Amino acid sequence: MLSREKEFRGKETDFYDAEKLENMVDKAREYEYNPLRELVTLYLFLKDIEVRNRLEREHYS
Structure with missing residues (x-):
């Protein structure tokens, strides 16, 4: 999902690299309950919603 946004936006990015987030999620999965996993999810x-809204605005403007 995030890597898709990077393709749309080019090199500009204001959030974590998709690979870093995936690594964080993988580490969080090692634990039964982990607040980090909840936060990353x-x-x-929220980023997915933000991206969709931004793309819709750009599409209709």
Whole structure:
């Protein structure tokens, strides 16, 4: 999802590299309950919404 946004936006990025986030998620999965996993999941969800909104705005403007 994030790597897709990078393709749209080129080299400009204002958030973690997709690879770093994937590594964080993998590390968080090692634990039964981990707040980091919850936060990363929430972050990805919110970023996805933000990207969709931005792309819609750019598409319709």
